[in-house]
Amino acid sequence: MAVKFTQEVIDRLSSEKHGWLTTVAKSGQPVPKLVWFYFDGTDMIVYTEPSAAKVRHIRAHPRVSLNLDSDGNGSGIIVVGGPATVDAEGANPLHDERYRAKYAELAASLGFSDEFLAAYDTRLRISVDKVWTTPTEG
Secondary structure, three states: OOOOOOHHHHHHHHHOOOEEEEEEOOOOOEEEEEEOEEEOOOEEEEEEOOOOHHHHHHHHOOEEEEEEOOOOOOOOOEEEEEEEEEEEEOOOHHHOHHHHHHHHHHHHHOOOOHHHHHOOOEEEEEEOOEEEEOOOOO
């Protein structure tokens, strides 16, 4: 069954620069990590280093969640969940136009070189099958 995304969820998934990807360690402990991501209209795409623990976690326990922060008052939280896969290895994120468009300016402002970014060459894909939200203050 396909997930129905509200316009608010689409807008936030498209515009937010940071999310908390939670994977599950071998011990069963949930492990949240701050990540850069983009939403392709259906799935969430994350690039990471091939040796990152999140890669091992996903291979062993593919169900993950990705949380967006609240508005500071406990409202506006968005969480998406679903199975994650290692979609590609050796996939330079600088060759991904959507990723580059979203993060080039931020990466430059942080002093990240192309070589640094290219090391994040393992692409993860989260196939969203759940969406949770808290009401936004209106």
